Amino acid sequence: MADSAETRKLVYLVTGGCGFLGEHVVRMLLQREPRLYELRVFDLHLGPWLEELKTGPVQVTAIQGDVTQAHEVAAAVAGAHVVIHTAGLVDVFGRASPETIYEVNVQGTKNVIEACVQTGTRFLVYTSSMEVVGPNIKGHPFYRGNEDTPYEAIHRHPYPCSKAQAERLVLEANGRKVHGGLSLVTCALRPTGIYGEGHQIMRDFYHQGLRLGGRLFRAIPASVEHSRVYVGNVAWMHVLVAQELEQRAALMGGQVYFCYDESPYKSYEDFNMEFLGPCGLRLVDTRLLVPYWLLMLLATLNALLQWLLRPLLLYAPLLNPYTLAVANTTFTVSTDKAQRHFGYKPLFSWEDSRTRTIRWV
Numbered sequence: 001m002a003d004s005a006e007t008r009k010l011v012y013l014v015t016g017g018c019g020f021l022g023e024h025v026v027r028m029l030l031q032r033e034p035r036l037y038e039l040r041v042f043d044l045h046l047g048p049w050l051e052e053l054k055t056g057p058v059q060v061t062a063i064q065g066d067v068t069q070a071h072e073v074a075a076a077v078a079g080a081h082v083v084i085h086t087a088g089l090v091d092v093f094g095r096a097s098p099e100t101i102y103e104v105n106v107q108g109t110k111n112v113i114e115a116c117v118q119t120g121t122r123f124l125v126y127t128s129s130m131e132v133v134g135p136n137i138k139g140h141p142f143y144r145g146n147e148d149t150p151y152e153a154i155h156r157h158p159y160p161c162s163k164a165q166a167e168r169l170v171l172e173a174n175g176r177k178v179h180g181g182l183s184l185v186t187c188a189l190r191p192t193g194i195y196g197e198g199h200q201i202m203r204d205f206y207h208q209g210l211r212l213g214g215r216l217f218r219a220i221p222a223s224v225e226h227s228r229v230y231v232g233n234v235a236w237m238h239v240l241v242a243q244e245l246e247q248r249a250a251l252m253g254g255q256v257y258f259c260y261d262e263s264p265y266k267s268y269e270d271f272n273m274e275f276l277g278p279c280g281l282r283l284v285d286t287r288l289l290v291p292y293w294l295l296m297l298l299a300t301l302n303a304l305l306q307w308l309l310r311p312l313l314l315y316a317p318l319l320n321p322y323t324l325a326v327a328n329t330t331f332t333v334s335t336d337k338a339q340r341h342f343g344y345k346p347l348f349s350w351e352d353s354r355t356r357t358i359r360w361v
């Protein structure tokens with residue numbers, strides 16, 4: 001029934017569609033959007049897995065392109081009903097320069113907005129981040145907060161600064177007239193730390209644990225809690241928002257939503273052990289041996305080494321003053337805004353999310 005030509009008429013574009021989150025959004029759209037006629041997957045690097053999707057009832061169009069190039073973005077957006085903009089440079093390790101991070105995250109987002117306006121695309125869903133809120137440079141905890149919780153969102157690092165700037169542009173664009181005279185409807189989703197199949201840092205921790213004889217060493221107190229969210233639920237929330245934006249434009253346009261599910265609040269390391277434990281690793285408590293000041297010293301040394309070695313090679317370890325500060329600051333969200341505004345309920349239970357992630361690791 002859903003495969004008839006009359007029901008399939010929507011064209012979606014997913015930027016960053018070959019990334020960790022983007023791939024899940026693409027697959028979720030194919031499973032859960034029966035009105036889909038064409039799915040355009042736009043990315044700097046296209047994945048070989050896209051080929052297997054081309055045999056289904058939906059026309060899957062792979063577009064190799066760069067969001068920093070306005071003409072490439074406009075060509076991809078032209079004729080799309082909905083754009084889900086997940087493309088971004090996720091770098092808190094100093095791999096890319098601040099200029100490149102801004103170019104991709106801010107200019108890239110500007111290009112997407114302008115392309116919607118020029119070509120008449122009305123619905124834009126932006127993948128923002130919890131990082132636009134915090135943790136801030138003062139290390140203030142954000143405890144069980146929601147979208148309206150007051151918090152001093154002051155940042156210095158290029159990644160959160162660029163995400164905050166891009167999110168503001170997207171929200172300000174809500175209501176702009178697009179080609180044809182109708183209004184643009186935008187909203188932004190703010191995932192907390194995403195985990196699940198394809199989460200590269202989780203694999204890195206796993207391999208590090210194997211190298212250390214099946215052990216990982218606790219560096220952060222167990223009392224520092226983080227919210228985490230399963231990638232399948234983040235993808236589901238994007239699909240649902242995209243589907244509901246037209247009907248609920250007045251309510252949802254210009255809004256931000258944290259992405260949440262039933263994953264437990266835990267420290268970053270304890271949460272990772274939910275998956276790495278069943279894969280044979282154990283977390284050794286060495287916090288009394290490695291006090292915080294020593295970790296900070298190591299993180300600062302890493303930053304110094306990165307700077308000194310930059311002319312010769314790229315030294316970008318996981319530990320630096322910024323990642324240490326994020327890992328060491330409580331950031332948990334507790335909200336039902338997405339449920340109230342567009343009926344979101346997690347598609348995957350915590351048990352499901354955990355099992356799928358363990359299987360992948």
Ligand SMILES: NC(=O)C1=CN([C@@H]2O[C@H](COP(=O)(O)OP(=O)(O)OC[C@H]3O[C@@H](n4cnc5c(N)ncnc54)[C@H](O)[C@@H]3O)[C@@H](O)[C@H]2O)C=CC1
Nearest residue numbers: 016018019020021043044066067086087088129191193194
């Ligand atoms: N991973 C996480 O925990 C979180 C991620 N986010 C956001 O979610 C989005 C997706 O992140 P991930 O999937 O984790 O990252 P990712 O790096 O796996 O995916 C990003 C995708 O964007 C593409 N891309 C990068 N530069 C591009 C350019 N100039 N033109 C076209 N495509 C380009 C990359 O090739 C990649 O496929 C990002 O916007 C990120 O800021 C938000 C919160 C948490």
Ligand SMILES: C[C@@H](CO)CCC[C@@H](C)[C@H]1CC[C@H]2[C@@H]3[C@H](O)CC4=CC(=O)CC[C@]4(C)[C@H]3CC[C@]12C
Nearest residue numbers: 090092129131192193219268318319323324326327
């Ligand atoms: C001190 C180390 C000892 O084990 C642990 C270092 C862990 C860090 C690499 C991660 C801790 C928190 C992560 C960030 C957080 O989940 C929020 C994020 C949101 C985003 O939008 C992008 C990714 C990230 C910044 C994420 C990156 C990795 C951590 C800093």
